[in-house]
Amino acid sequence: MSLRWRITATIAVVSALVAVALSLMVHYAYAFQQAEEARELQTERVELALRAYERTGSPALDSRLDSAEVPARLRDAAGDGYTATAITDGDDATAVWAAVPTSDGRVLSLRSSYAPRLDDLAALDRVLLVGSALVVALGAGAGVVMGAGLSARLGRVAAAAGRVAAGDRGTRVSEAVGGSARDEASELARAVDAMADALEARIAAEQRVTADIAHELRTPLTGLSTAADLLGEGRPAELVRDRVAALRALVEDVLEVARLDTATQRPDLSDIALAEFVRHRAARFGPDVTVRSVSEQVVSTDPRRLERILANLLVNALGHGAPPVTVEIDGSRVRIHDLGPGFPDTLLQEGPGRFRKGPTPPEGGGGHGLGLTIACGQAEVLGARLSFANHPDGGALAILDLEPGKPRR
Structure with missing residues (x-):
């Protein structure tokens, strides 16, 4: 009721x-x-x-x-x-x-x-x-009127709070609730606004710190990379160069996550033949990745961001799953299925977490847990939907739908 x-x-x-x-x-x-x-x-x-x-x-x-x-x-x-x-x-x-x-x-x-x-x-x-x-x-009628007014105000509070949660930072719940009375609904709206402002300020501060740290690391990394290139051949030099490359990749990923967190990224749209685009990018990963097209469709998207999403999903499938990795294109939907142990329950329930990695593969490495986070962020910029599941026949399944809604303008 x-x-x-x-x-x-x-x-x-x-x-x-x-x-x-x-x-x-x-x-x-x-x-x-x-x-x-x-x-x-x-x-x-x-x-x-x-x-x-x-x-x-x-x-x-x-x-x-x-x-x-x-x-x-x-x-x-x-x-x-x-x-x-x-x-x-x-x-x-x-x-x-x-x-x-x-x-x-x-x-x-x-x-x-x-x-x-x-x-x-x-x-x-x-x-x-x-x-x-x-x-x-008359009492019931007055109850209907009073209840309808309060219910409508609380409904506007909920709708405005939902827009704030979705990233609309210009929405003020206290303005959406309306009315001049200083009642519980108005106090609730002001409390939500204060909470949103505090969270936004905290998130912005964290984003600035993350971006500043990653940006400041670029300069010493450049010098470290140059110094590593000057080392002679040998196993120690190879290990140094490998770790420098991994650190450079981590810094670039952190910077990309920081940019995505600002919610200011906008796609550069163009029309592409999705099946041909995916087939060409998947070929770079060798014979362990097979591509199958159910139906072909031209979609309007940002090729650079789409390539980043596909690369991160395929790297995750090859790094944490087991070949062969199957990529299926059906209209505007791309399904990536590997034969590994599948996604962990925490990822399926809560979504990808930063620096939260799955089981380390036998050959070592395993990345820094940012690949799927970046893929989700880029998908959000494109207005696409990226979901994760475990296939009934075993293995992890990532589904990218490029046309669930319109991309941000």
Whole structure:
């Protein structure tokens, strides 16, 4: 049940309880008042009838002497010298009685119908029922209006927060929620804005540090690479040059990740025949990679970024999987399947992580855990979707769909 209907149901239930409670109070108060008025009126009438009887010696005003119909408790009270009244429910109708002792030791009684007062009470109950129904209806209507307003504001907060999470840094949740009231929804929006600003500032600082470190490493790396080239031939020199090359590749990857993190990269689009493009790039990886085209299609994409994605996926498949690696092109979708142990569960659940590497291959190496991160970042720039799964027949499966949506302009 949505928040709107919860608020409506709560207000309707509270309105119904209040209406029932008030209606019962009014009903019993009016019934008590009617009974008291009937008793007082009947007492006055029987006293008038007594005075007339004492003067004339005969009952008046429809009064009776020693009537057998008088309730026993009234007869006993009158016999004790008291004037007594009672309201009884008879077989035919409800009546109000009054009894008074006479000077000659007899009991003078008076009986009147109570039906008119019961009719008044029934009319009041109908009015209370209609009024209660109106109160519940108005309460439910007010709940719908209040709930709809609050639900709409919270919905705008959620939508704006979603845009912020998607990278739209210009969105302000407090502006999206609207309204001038300083209520919980406005406080929530301001809290989300403050959290987003703090996270953005922290991420920007981390990106600057990463980019600065990687950039500053370029200069000593260049000197180190030059010095390594001056070394003579031999195993030590080869190891030095190999590590310098690996460090240079790491610095370039870190710089690329830092650029992708800024969300300012834009694709340089052109039309390419996807199957031919993939077949040509995959040929560089030798016979361990086979390409199969199900259907060919011309797509609009950035060739340089697409080449980077394909290279990283193939390097990962060959480095962490097992040949043969199969590349299948179906329209705008590219599927890369290897016969290795498959992707780890953490990658399938959380996505690629920086510097989080899979099992190291037997021949050593294994990269720095940035290849799939860069591939995902480049795919996001292209407006493509890159997903990872494990093939039912074994091995890892990467699926690149180049046309799930439009690329960023």
